[in-house]
Amino acid sequence: MGAIFDNFGSGVIPLEGYIFISLIMFFTGIYGFLSRKSLLMILISIEMILNSADINFAAFNRYLYPDQMEGFFFALFTIAISACETAVAIAIVINIYRNLNNVEVDSLQELQEPESTETKTEI
Amino acid sequence: MEYTLYILILPLLSFIVLGLMDTKWKPRVAGTIGTAVLTIVTALSYYTAWEYFSTANLNGTYQKIIAFNTVWVQFNEYLHIDMGILLDPISVMMLVVISTVSLMVHIYSLAYMKGERGFERYYAFLSLFSFAMLGLVVSTNIFQMYIFWEMVGLSSYLLIGFYYTKPEAVAASKKAFIVTRFADLGFLIGILILSYYTKTFDFGILTSCDANVFASFSGVTFMGASALSWAMALIFIGGAGKSAMFPLHIWLPDAMEGPTPVSALIHAATMVVAGVFLVARLFPIYITFTPEVLHGIAYVGAFTSLFAAVIAIVQTDIKRVLAFSTISQIGFMMVALGVSGYGGQAGTGYMASMFHLFTHAMFKALLFLGAGSIIHAVHSNEMTQMGGLKKFLPVTRWTFLIACLAIAGIPPFSGFFSKDEILAATMHFSPGLGVMMTFTAGLTAFYMFRLYYRIFHGKAYQTTNGHTPHESPVAMTLPLVFLAVVTIFAGFIPFGKFVSSDGAYYHIHIDPTIATISVVVALAGIGLATWLYRRENDVPSVVARKFSKIYRAAYHRFYIDELYLFITKKIIFKRISTPVAWFDRHIIDGTMNGLASVTQWTSLKTKGFQSGKVQHYAFVILLGTLIIAAIVIFI
Numbered sequence: 199m200g201a202i203f204d205n206f207g208s209g210v211i212p213l214e215g216y217i218f219i220s221l222i223m224f225f226t227g228i229y230g231f232l233s234r235k236s237l238l239m240i241l242i243s244i245e246m247i248l249n250s251a252d253i254n255f256a257a258f259n260r261y262l263y264p265d266q267m268e269g270f271f272f273a274l275f276t277i278a279i280s281a282c283e284t285a286v287a288i289a290i291v292i293n294i295y296r297n298l299n300n301v302e303v304d305s306l307q308e309l310q311e312p313e314s315t316e317t318k319t320e321i
Numbered sequence: 322m323e324y325t326l327y328i329l330i331l332p333l334l335s336f337i338v339l340g341l342m343d344t345k346w347k348p349r350v351a352g353t354i355g356t357a358v359l360t361i362v363t364a365l366s367y368y369t370a371w372e373y374f375s376t377a378n379l380n381g382t383y384q385k386i387i388a389f390n391t392v393w394v395q396f397n398e399y400l401h402i403d404m405g406i407l408l409d410p411i412s413v414m415m416l417v418v419i420s421t422v423s424l425m426v427h428i429y430s431l432a433y434m435k436g437e438r439g440f441e442r443y444y445a446f447l448s449l450f451s452f453a454m455l456g457l458v459v460s461t462n463i464f465q466m467y468i469f470w471e472m473v474g475l476s477s478y479l480l481i482g483f484y485y486t487k488p489e490a491v492a493a494s495k496k497a498f499i500v501t502r503f504a505d506l507g508f509l510i511g512i513l514i515l516s517y518y519t520k521t522f523d524f525g526i527l528t529s530c531d532a533n534v535f536a537s538f539s540g541v542t543f544m545g546a547s548a549l550s551w552a553m554a555l556i557f558i559g560g561a562g563k564s565a566m567f568p569l570h571i572w573l574p575d576a577m578e579g580p581t582p583v584s585a586l587i588h589a590a591t592m593v594v595a596g597v598f599l600v601a602r603l604f605p606i607y608i609t610f611t612p613e614v615l616h617g618i619a620y621v622g623a624f625t626s627l628f629a630a631v632i633a634i635v636q637t638d639i640k641r642v643l644a645f646s647t648i649s650q651i652g653f654m655m656v657a658l659g660v661s662g663y664g665g666q667a668g669t670g671y672m673a674s675m676f677h678l679f680t681h682a683m684f685k686a687l688l689f690l691g692a693g694s695i696i697h698a699v700h701s702n703e704m705t706q707m708g709g710l711k712k713f714l715p716v717t718r719w720t721f722l723i724a725c726l727a728i729a730g731i732p733p734f735s736g737f738f739s740k741d742e743i744l745a746a747t748m749h750f751s752p753g754l755g756v757m758m759t760f761t762a763g764l765t766a767f768y769m770f771r772l773y774y775r776i777f778h779g780k781a782y783q784t785t786n787g788h789t790p791h792e793s794p795v796a797m798t799l800p801l802v803f804l805a806v807v808t809i810f811a812g813f814i815p816f817g818k819f820v821s822s823d824g825a826y827y828h829i830h831i832d833p834t835i836a837t838i839s840v841v842v843a844l845a846g847i848g849l850a851t852w853l854y855r856r857e858n859d860v861p862s863v864v865a866r867k868f869s870k871i872y873r874a875a876y877h878r879f880y881i882d883e884l885y886l887f888i889t890k891k892i893i894f895k896r897i898s899t900p901v902a903w904f905d906r907h908i909i910d911g912t913m914n915g916l917a918s919v920t921q922w923t924s925l926k927t928k929g930f931q932s933g934k935v936q937h938y939a940f941v942i943l944l945g946t947l948i949i950a951a952i953v954i955f956i
Contacts, residue, residue: 228943232936240935307933 216257223250237291237301241284248280322372322388325406325459328365328416331358332452339445348440355444356427359451363420373413374819383824385409385525390461399520405461407524410820411601411675415458418682419591421807423451425800426586429690432796433582433697443483443580450476454591458598462522463512466599470508470563473592474501480587481579493575500572504562511555514548528605535610553611557600557618564596565648566655567625571882573648577640577702581693584640589647589689590682597654597678604671604822608663619659623747623754623761626652628879630764634771635865635875637704639692642772643685646728649765650681656758657743660750661822668822669749672829673742676816680735683811684727687804691721694797695776698790704772708779708857713790716798718777720805725773727808729766730843735812737840738829745835759842766846774854 230243259269482494661670748755
């Protein structure tokens with residue numbers, strides 16, 4: 199932690215700062231993914247996780263290999279992929295909405311074994 | 322003589338057709354077809370007998386003719402099961418007996434079974450039985466005989482249980498099947514031992530008694546007796562089961578639950594003598610190699626004969642009396658075979674046994690059919706509900722009387738001639754056994770006339786519910802009259818000319834001493850029965866009270882059935898079956914159930930993870946990742 203504040207006010211943002219931001223975003227996304235009930239909110243959480251990864255790509259490229267561009271390209275690439283993924287996810291969410299009239303993640307239990315018919319044959 | 326094949330094929334076809342059509346045809350049609358087929362079979366059998374006895378005689382000896390033979394199953398070059406038709410004096414004689422009695426029963430049943438539910442089924446089973454029994458007697462090899470042997474057992478089972486709504490009939494049919502099945506196990510083991518050493522099933526090779534064939538038996542002993550003795554004794558056990566020899570006789574009295582004509586056909590005239598026929602068929606082996614087994618057969622037969630006669634005296638169900646009398650008479654046949662020698666005049670017993678088989682089939686069928694006619698009129702089996710029936714049933718009464726005289730051994734009726742030969746052969750073998758059999762013959766006369774007087778004489782018949790007994794229709798009295806005529810004249814057939822131990826001519830001559838003794842004993846038996854039962858009096862009950870212990874024991878058939886029940890229920894079921902069942906249920910099943918329940922328990926406990934909730938999965942993944950990360954970092 200100390201490294202973040204060492205150069206405070208010097209105009210230079212240390213690598214740890216980017217990683218710290220990315221870490222916060224990542225766990226915010228994880229938390230959102232685990233706690234939110236709405237599929238849309240979960241989707242947004244996933245985007246958050248992906249973006250935290252993007253930040254890492256860019257930051258590591260910038261600080262560790264400044265004369266190379268692979269990290270930036272990879273970040274762009276990931277943004278494109280996440281756009282596709284979002285499109286597919288939105289399509290699925292719309293379909294779910296049409297079938298179930300809501301987008302609650304807990305209502306997706308058509309494939310689950312109903313609790314009542316649970317077989318409990320004692321010998 | 323290829324046409325003999327039709328004797329077997331026709332009843333089989335009749336069974337298949339009647340069995341498949343079942344109730345689609347009117348009962349009358351089924352009955353007519355069955356009877357017509359049997360008429361043809363009877364005609365063919367008579368023609369076969371005529372042709373055989375007129376052509377097969379070569380130099381004074383009857384030859385064995387293989388009329389038809391085909392290899393059915395080939396095991397190796399020596400051992401194969403054939404299906405064929407063997408004609409020799411005893412098989413031809415049996416063809417005549419079976420087809421005659423069967424035809425009579427078919428005709429009789431047209432009236433007796435009229436209106437019964439399952440009439441068509443009844444005729445189908447009768448055809449099946451006729452097929453199986455005819456196939457049994459013409460078997461060319463012992464395995465074919467075994468197959469048909471089981472088939473007669475099956476048809477007997479089916480017919481005893483014909484009234485399948487009656488619990489007693491069902492129990493009786495099961496009892497008959499299980500007891501004979503048990504004996505047949507002995508038969509099968511005997512066959513296997515015999516064929517293992519001789520490498521053949523064929524009767525022709527076996528009964529030639531070629532020393533080379535039996536050479537491999539030499540020196541093979543088991544528990545002090547030679548393997549051949551064991552084989553022959555086991556085969557006899559099979560015969561004893563079918564022929565109701567003590568102690569395997571318990572099924573026959575119960576088999577009377579079946580329809581009466583069936584009792585006449587199967588349990589009096591034909592199937593129950595299959596055991597006698599079997600011993601007669603293998604007689605050369607018994608006499609040549611294992612005379613001690615043959616003598617054992619004689620003693621078993623003698624004991625059974627006396628034992629059954631004593632029981633018959635006190636039974637009150639008329640069909641049961643006849644059943645015990647059948648057991649007793651089959652005992653006579655067995656004794657005769659047991660004491661017989663081979664060839665020439667020494668073979669008296671063999672000839673006498675076959676002769677008695679022939680005459681007994683006729684008069685015992687007559688007695689049973691007569692009993693059926695009585696039951697038809699009175700609607701009861703119990704003697705106590707009869708008496709004074711002579712004026713209601715004249716035809717039945719006279720034919721019944723003829724049969725009683727024949728079985729008692731009064732000349733000139735057929736039973737006299739055959740029984741006299743048996744007594745002569747037995748007396749020749751051992752005077753003690755001869756006296757015992759003569760005494761049994763006297764008992765026979767006594768219990769048959771007790772039966773006769775209790776039915777037709779004594780107290781006047783009490784008509785119940787305004788029902789007066791009436792004589793049976795012609796279809797029932799015709800077989801009675803026919804069999805009565807046969808019973809009167811069969812004794813004069815020169816039987817020894819046709820059937821003898823070695824196929825040569827045997828001249829029957831009646832020993833006047835033995836004949837006189839047996840007639841006197843029979844007359845004494847009849848006289849005693851006349852004194853006790855002709856008119857109603859209280860002497861029988863006084864006698865019964867005086868010997869109350871033995872009377873009660875005999876009435877309960879000397880508790881043999883109870884003994885069987887005790888052995889099976891208390892010893893086999895309780896001491897052996899129950900622990901085995903416990904082991905099966907708790908150890909064998911327990912292992913399997915344990916495996917299943919452990920699996921189920923595990924899955925019940927673990928299936929909570931598969932909640933189907935996306936966020937749970939994600940949480941577990943995260944947790945896993947963190948743990949792995951922790952491991953990587955800190956360890």
